[in-house]
Amino acid sequence: xxxxxxxxxxxxxxxxxxxxxxxxxxxxxxxxxxxxxxxxxxxxxxxxxxxxxxxxxxxxxxxxxxxxxxxxxxxxxxxxxxxxxxxxxxxxxxxxxxxxxxxxxxxxxxxxxxxxxxxxxxxxxxxxxxxxxxxxxxxxxxxxxxxxxxxxxxxxxxxxxxxxxxxxxxxxxxxxxxxxxxxxxxxxxxxxxxxxxxxxxxxxxxxxxxxxxxxxxxxxxxxxxxxxxxxxxxxxxxxxxxxxxxxxxxxxxxxxxxxxxxxxxxxxxxxxxxxxxxxxxxxxxxxxxxxxxxxxxxxxxxxxxxxxxxxxxxxxxxxxxxxxxxxxxxxxxxxxxxxxxxxxxxxxxxxxxxxxxxxxxxxxxxxxxxxx
Amino acid sequence: xxxxxxxxxxxxxxxxxxxxxxxxxxxxxxxxxxxxxxxxxxxxxxxxxxxxxxxxxxxxxxxxxxxxxxxxxxxxxxxxxxxxxxxxxxxxxxxxxxxxxxxxxxxxxxxxxxxxxxxxxxxxxxxxxxxxxxxxxxxxxxxxxxxxxxxxxxxxxxxxxxxxxxxxxxxxxxxxxxxxxxxxxxxxxxxxxxxxxxxxxxxxxxxxxxxxxxxxxxxxxxxxxxxxxxxxxxxxxxxxxxxxxxxxxxxxxxxxxxxxxxxxxxxxxxxxxxxxxxxxxxxxxxxxxxxxxxxxxxxxxxxxxxxxxxxxxxxxxxxxxxxxxxxxxxxxxxxxxxxxxxxxxxxxxxxxxxxxxxxxxxxxxxxxx
Numbered sequence: 099x100x101x102x103x104x105x106x107x108x109x110x111x112x113x114x115x116x117x118x119x120x121x122x123x124x125x126x127x128x129x130x131x132x133x134x135x136x137x138x139x140x141x142x143x144x145x146x147x148x149x150x151x152x153x154x155x156x157x158x159x160x161x162x163x164x165x166x167x168x169x170x171x172x173x174x175x176x177x178x179x180x181x182x183x184x185x186x187x188x189x190x191x192x193x194x195x196x197x198x199x200x201x202x203x204x205x206x207x208x209x210x211x212x213x214x215x216x217x218x219x220x221x222x223x224x225x226x227x228x229x230x231x232x233x234x235x236x237x238x239x240x241x242x243x244x245x246x247x248x249x250x251x252x253x254x255x256x257x258x259x260x261x262x263x264x265x266x267x268x269x270x271x272x273x274x275x276x277x278x279x280x281x282x283x284x285x286x287x288x289x290x291x292x293x294x295x296x297x298x299x300x301x302x303x304x305x306x307x308x309x310x311x312x313x314x315x316x317x318x319x320x321x322x323x324x325x326x327x328x329x330x331x332x333x334x335x336x337x338x339x340x341x342x343x344x345x346x347x348x349x350x351x352x353x354x355x356x357x358x359x360x361x362x363x364x365x366x367x368x369x370x371x372x373x374x375x376x377x378x379x380x381x382x383x384x385x386x387x388x389x390x391x392x393x394x395x396x397x398x399x400x401x402x403x404x405x406x407x408x409x410x411x412x413x414x415x416x417x418x419x420x421x422x423x424x425x426x427x428x429x430x431x432x433x434x435x436x437x438x439x440x441x442x443x444x445x446x447x448x449x450x451x452x453x454x455x456x457x458x459x460x461x462x463x464x465x466x467x468x469x470x
Numbered sequence: 471x472x473x474x475x476x477x478x479x480x481x482x483x484x485x486x487x488x489x490x491x492x493x494x495x496x497x498x499x500x501x502x503x504x505x506x507x508x509x510x511x512x513x514x515x516x517x518x519x520x521x522x523x524x525x526x527x528x529x530x531x532x533x534x535x536x537x538x539x540x541x542x543x544x545x546x547x548x549x550x551x552x553x554x555x556x557x558x559x560x561x562x563x564x565x566x567x568x569x570x571x572x573x574x575x576x577x578x579x580x581x582x583x584x585x586x587x588x589x590x591x592x593x594x595x596x597x598x599x600x601x602x603x604x605x606x607x608x609x610x611x612x613x614x615x616x617x618x619x620x621x622x623x624x625x626x627x628x629x630x631x632x633x634x635x636x637x638x639x640x641x642x643x644x645x646x647x648x649x650x651x652x653x654x655x656x657x658x659x660x661x662x663x664x665x666x667x668x669x670x671x672x673x674x675x676x677x678x679x680x681x682x683x684x685x686x687x688x689x690x691x692x693x694x695x696x697x698x699x700x701x702x703x704x705x706x707x708x709x710x711x712x713x714x715x716x717x718x719x720x721x722x723x724x725x726x727x728x729x730x731x732x733x734x735x736x737x738x739x740x741x742x743x744x745x746x747x748x749x750x751x752x753x754x755x756x757x758x759x760x761x762x763x764x765x766x767x768x769x770x771x772x773x774x775x776x777x778x779x780x781x782x783x784x785x786x787x788x789x790x791x792x793x794x795x796x797x798x799x800x801x802x803x804x805x806x807x808x809x810x811x812x813x814x815x816x817x818x819x820x821x822x823x824x825x826x827x828x829x830x831x832x833x834x835x836x837x838x839x
Contacts, residue, residue, distance in 0.1 A: 138779075140599065224641075231607050238613075268591060293760070396763070405774075
């Protein structure tokens, strides 16, 4: 035990000797969190609309007014030229072109179905679908108004309709900060832990100081534990700092138990550090390690469901996430922080992280050779 | 010049000597494009939705069926009271609960009006918005169905929609260009900053500096092989996005390659800049990986549309070079537009390249004195 403590002390001295790294491990996550968290939003509003009004009737103007009044649309341009409208879309100046054909008002007036063509910039498929849904909503309202006017004159009640009301739990106003802050913190802690722990080990190999450790009676597991603990502590401090500052600046709610969150984070960090050390036992230069780290960190992050919904991924990707520690911790964070889930609710996640943590550490210890 | 060529040859030998690194340099971008092209998507599919039907009549059952069978959702269970919602959400598999109040069908027929309630788990705001909107659209269709006869007497707008550039609404139209942008800048900046700071850390830079090669030649010699490797990478990636994702280059291939070369050059000079300000490889890797990764993912328009962000971020993202390249690559690849539409973005990347190179040269000279 004393050996491990001495080794840990040595590691701390080595980490904090580098003036840049010693500041950056705390400053980089906090600064990035403060700048990036408020940026993130998927909210679609003020969709720029270009209208080709070939009809120019009172009906077409009524529809345009209705669109203008909706919070989702902003009329960027009105034109008669289809080419001009297409150019605007190419230039990314408008997202939707609404083409009102001539005769639109006449058809409506004579109670016939009137056509309308909407062209949506669909490079971002989900934004396109939302824009179309909003546009359709405005048109439906317009239709309903017309219908009630028409049926009203025939002395009938309006057609039966189902109204939809909706509520968002845990995050009434759909504040994206609540959702992104835990995610961004996890990403930064993952990347820092994985990179630094692994680089540290490979560096000893590359400049040869590992030989000096190898000839001492230090046991394999002692060495690996000593390489892990400093970064575990740094990671937890980063997380605590991030949460504290997040609470103070963005007023992020914290429904569940903090201890539970840190239990999850500890298991997670052991898993990530174990993987990093395992990869570093396989690489011989910092360059090699860096590329492998780059690959895994990016894959872990983009496949974790931080930025994109987990269920939308193909099945093989969801299976892969069984061994992706980031995916598990993201679930734990959001459930504990925003929903106040208890240890029973997240037992699966905790068990999975424990299994990953245990096996990756064992792999690292086994793979580390004291002989050359 | 002869010296320079010899130096470049030496650098090539360094890279090719290490087969593992070479495999990694080519393997990683290709693997990542493949994985993320399939995986990264922001639309909703198979989201867990629970039904709470307190009315249990024909209309509520029919509408619930219609919602569940729409393809966006999976039925994650039936609830019978409001108290169960909390437990259901806490377990995490249900994203939304659809509630039909008592006498749903009767109210609809007798009073001409019935209320359905969507309760969505707002802890994931994006999924919550999409689920709510998709469900509302389904109910709207249902309303038109039941009111069909009433509507037919009046003039109705029948809108028709054309999805421009991406008629099948494939997610990878958005993400393949984004992934190319992200991976190129990270790989290029990492490779150059590491290779130069390595010489500094091991002291071999001193050896190079006392050689008859000029500092500029040393830097160029270090960067040239990576420029060529990255260019081969780009061609591989474009081939893959064409073959695997059926995403050919709609505009001019020549223009796209030229723009990509400029972007690679910018990323490499960013790497040089990073290496001039870091003394160890660890530091260089820290800056080029941790410093670039998240800003590139979040502020470039890769996943989150820039238009919807707060005004301030329109300015902040000006200094994020991938922001410009994403626009360029989407324009040329997907929209098929020419230089006329992207000259501003091209100019921005060009200016950044010049800026990075001149700061690096300045810093490098200071070191020599």
